[in-house]
Amino acid sequence: MFSQVQLIGGNFQDVLGTPVTNGTLRLVLSQSESADGYWYENLSPYTTEEVANGYEIEIPLDTDGNIVVSPPYLVYANNALQPVNSYYLVYCYDENGQLVWGPNCQNVFSSVSPLTDIFDVGQWVPNRIVEI
């Protein structure tokens, strides 16, 4: 698996099809039961590092409500973290800072088959998380 996963996509929009222009996506890693937080296993090359409890990242959206791709925004994949069954609490804000989507519990996965380090958040079904 890759070191971290780049998030793309989203197409955040309202029910009339109006995109959440220049909004912000905020991901907060769920709390680990371990006092140490999560341990992240990076297989290329193999290393192990600690990810703090409450790890958090804010990602800007473009004018179409999609995650900005340049620069790339990377997050830890949940299926590369120990202990298992972690998830992110995800919030989406419009450009005025108003919460328009979330908070929803979502997973971010990396994959070796097919091999990819890209995750399209448009495929999230709100509050549907997968046990790892």
Add this chain to the structure above:
Amino acid sequence: MALNVNFGITPNTLPWMASAMAFKSVDGYIAKIITGQGYGTSSFNFSIFGGPNVGDLLVLNCQYAVDSTSTTGPLTFSDSAGNTYNAGPQEFYTDINGNTYSLQQFWSLITTSPGYLTLDSSGFYITGGTEPPLFLGTCAYEIYTGDTVISFEDSNSSQGTSGDASVVINPVSPTPTVIGACLVDGLATAFPPGVSISYEPPFTGYLYSGGAYGIGDTTQIAAWAGVYIVYSNPVLGVTIYADDQTKCFGTEFIFNGTEFTNTPLQPGDYITSCTITSDGSPADAPAGSYPVIISDAVGHGLDKYEIGYIEGTMTVSICPPPSCQLVDFPLPGPYTDPSGQPITNGTVSIRLVFDCNCPCADYQITGNNHSILQLDGDGIIIGSPQIRPNNQLKPDGSYYILQVYTESGQLIYGPRKLVI
């Protein structure tokens, strides 16, 4: 007097009608039975008229009875085309009340289309009968193309009823033909389908079923020694057609063994399942056409049939993804207050009950925000807004919450649950 078939009338049931009622349905047809009675004074005219879905009518077994103490002339059976049909011999019957009837059966014998009578709006007639009372017992028929409403009439008065029934077509008994002789000599002998041997001299033989016959138990040869006559019986045939199928690429099609149709069997025989396969069944089968292979029919009484299997076709297509189009907002107005006055310059607030995903295009649909639609001076939504229909959204079960506000911001209607 014409009467529509009345399902509420209980027919006069005579004991001999019981056998006539013992019908069995035939695949592909809608079996019906009609009963009625007429009381002619000088003549009798019983007609069956087709309804709006007139099709081919198969009259299988009409029988009527008349009071044999009356003078009743021969009845004539005909259709509107002027065809006449054979009637069986008269038989006399005494019912449980001691009344004597003349029972005559009638079968349709159609020369142009065997077994079928084309029923048109002109009807089908049974005429004759010079003295009352005449009782028309039962007439079982099948509508070949669709159901129809049947009405019937006689020259004076009538009553009748009709309802679903099943119809038996009695098979013609095959006539065996002697084709040779077979010597029981200790060797198991298999015969092709349709060939059997005589049972004389008697023995508790072991005639193989499954389409082939033979004398299998060689330990009994001494007891069975003799020369047997070999018969060739008419071989019954049935053709089983695998149903054609269509599916989208990416979906798996699982056969349950019943996706077939077959030509009619003899009464009591049936096919429950077949082995059906197709290379187009797996989800990853590329778009194209694939044969549907059918074999190994399972059922009852099939060992006396020579079974033909006809392949079907499975068509695998690239199906378009479900529509991701917005649809017109279904409530454009005008919006009015309880007194019927338009909500001038008001607003309509529409909100999704929870965040959703539109998987057909990987859209995330926000549920936390209210979308505001502006009303004009007539209370009609300005513009032609479109909205995401709920059946595009995941999780299932989403809906909208609609609220209407006056120009001053007062909530005047709602919240109302709305599924689009």
